[in-house]
Amino acid sequence: MKWALYERLQAATAAGVSVALITRLRDGEQSLFDGEGWQGALEVSEAERAAVRRMLVADKSGMLAGSQELFVRSYARAPRLIVVGAAHISQFLAPMAALAGFEVTVIDPRRAFASAERFPGVKLVEAWPDEALEQLKLDATSAVVTLTHDPKLDDPALIAALASPAFYIGALGSTRTHAKRVARLTDAGLGDKAVRIHAPVGLDLGGRAPREIAVSILAEVIQVRYRGE
Amino acid sequence: MTTDAEEIFPCIRRWKESGRGVAIATVVQTWGSSPRPEGSHLAVNDGGEFVGSVSGGCIEGAVVTEALAVIADGKLRTLEFGVSDEQAWEVGLACGGRVRVFVERLE
Numbered sequence: 644m645k646w647a648l649y650e651r652l653q654a655a656t657a658a659g660v661s662v663a664l665i666t667r668l669r670d671g672e673q674s675l676f677d678g679e680g681w682q683g684a685l686e687v688s689e690a691e692r693a694a695v696r697r698m699l700v701a702d703k704s705g706m707l708a709g710s711q712e713l714f715v716r717s718y719a720r721a722p723r724l725i726v727v728g729a730a731h732i733s734q735f736l737a738p739m740a741a742l743a744g745f746e747v748t749v750i751d752p753r754r755a756f757a758s759a760e761r762f763p764g765v766k767l768v769e770a771w772p773d774e775a776l777e778q779l780k781l782d783a784t785s786a787v788v789t790l791t792h793d794p795k796l797d798d799p800a801l802i803a804a805l806a807s808p809a810f811y812i813g814a815l816g817s818t819r820t821h822a823k824r825v826a827r828l829t830d831a832g833l834g835d836k837a838v839r840i841h842a843p844v845g846l847d848l849g850g851r852a853p854r855e856i857a858v859s860i861l862a863e864v865i866q867v868r869y870r871g872e
Numbered sequence: 873m874t875t876d877a878e879e880i881f882p883c884i885r886r887w888k889e890s891g892r893g894v895a896i897a898t899v900v901q902t903w904g905s906s907p908r909p910e911g912s913h914l915a916v917n918d919g920g921e922f923v924g925s926v927s928g929g930c931i932e933g934a935v936v937t938e939a940l941a942v943i944a945d946g947k948l949r950t951l952e953f954g955v956s957d958e959q960a961w962e963v964g965l966a967c968g969g970r971v972r973v974f975v976e977r978l979e
Contacts (some may be wrong), residue, residue: 644896645979646888653881668900671948671976704911706901714900714974716911718877 644673648683651675652718661719661784663699668712678783678808687713699783700810701869721746722784724864727772727800728791729756732815735857736788737765743861745786750775752796772800781807786864788813788844798827805836811867813844813860841867880915880924884978893918894978895939899926899971903954906969918943926973927953935973942975949975 648664652675655662662677667685674683678696687695694707695715702719724740726733729751737747750768751757757767768775772789781787787804788811789797797814801824804812814824821842828837845859846866887894897914899906907928914924914932916939926935931953938949954970 644976649884649888649978653885656877656881666898666900666974666976668948668950668974704909706910714898716898 644671648673648675651682656718656720658780659720659782660780661699661702661717661782663695664716664718665695665707666714666716668714678810696783696808697871700871702784719784720782722868723748723779723781723786725750725776725779725781725785725787727751727776727787727789728793728796728815729753729758729762729767730790730792730815732790732853732856732860734761735854736790736860737762739857739861740864741765743865745864748775748779750800751791772796773803776800776803776807781809783808783810784868785809786811786813786868788815788860788864790815790844792816794824794827798824798831801828801840802831802833805833805839811841811864812839813841813863815844815856816842818843876913876924880913883923884915887915887917888978893943895942895975896978897926897935897939897973897975900950900974901972902969903971904969906971908971914939916940916943927971931971931973935975939975942977946977946979951975 652664660677662675664675665685666673672685674681674685676695678699698715699717702717704716707713707715722745724745724747726736726749729749733749737749740747748766748768749762750772752771757769787809789800791797825837845856846863848859884894895916899908899910899912902910908926912926914922914926914935916922916936920936922936938951942949951973
């Protein structure tokens with residue numbers, strides 16, 4: 644391994660950014676991939692790059708499927724779930740996701756919503772979603788869910804999330820609400836990226852109570868993490 | 873997975889910055905029951921000191937020996953240990969699995 648690449652790898656893990664190191668065993672050529680930017684001398688096909696990304700998201704290391712000589716080492720931090728909106732559903736989703744192994748952060752600029760009384764033990768960020776997401780440095784093992792029901796809060800969060808390698812982006816709201824949302828994002832020049840948004844959010848488990856919706860969201864996040872889109 | 877990186881990365885940096893030769897061994901493939909998963913690292917310096925683990929103990933000695941050769945000549949090596957391999961009995965991979973270990977020099 645080249646020292647320069649090693650330094651980049653160590654810097655990424657120290658900064659809490661999930662990265663994969665790809666090695667061609669035949670000649671030792673290597674590259675780093677954070678799910679977005681590819682750095683290094685080793686080049687692979689688009690399909691192989693997508694497969695590396697799936698392994699990184701799932702924190703899996705091993706030989707790339709179908710390859711005799713490409714080895715992938717995922718250096719992934721614990722998966723994160725960023726919940727935008729300190730809503731009723733969030734009060735169930737935050738502790739459930741924490742139990743399932745996610746580092747959970749709830750973002751809401753409205754003090755009355757993001758209170759420690761409503762979210763005991765949960766990391767709360769009282770700030771506008773786009774600013775908060777910028778600070779959190781979303782990476783390939785991050786999931787973002789918007790639950791505010793308010794485009795003024797949800798849209799900036801989605802725009803920030805779409806600019807990141809986050810493995811999952813979900814937005815609460817009906818199919819009709821989502822169609823309007825996609826129209827607004829298209830106006831903002833993000834029409835081609837909006838397909839990444841899972842909406843209506845969550846697996847269709849049938850339940851409509853906030854705690855049940857929380858389960859369906861968490862289930863979908865886990866499914867996408869391991870099974871891909 | 874980050875935990876074992878946290879353990880070995882600072883050590884590798886210290887060795888490198890003090891001018892030591894360093895090799896990194898990585899489990900790239902496993903078959904059957906193997907004590908350490910794919911991606912496990914063992915880092916070795918030119919004095920034979922090592923950190924990390926590729927097997928939980930049973931093949932470390934052999935890997936360190938090969939790693940010293942890699943530090944000396946800079947050539948990559950891919951090692952295999954397992955019950956189907958003669959060497960496995962010598963090094964004693966008692967767990968019944970088979971592992972493939974890639975060893976590279978830090979340049």
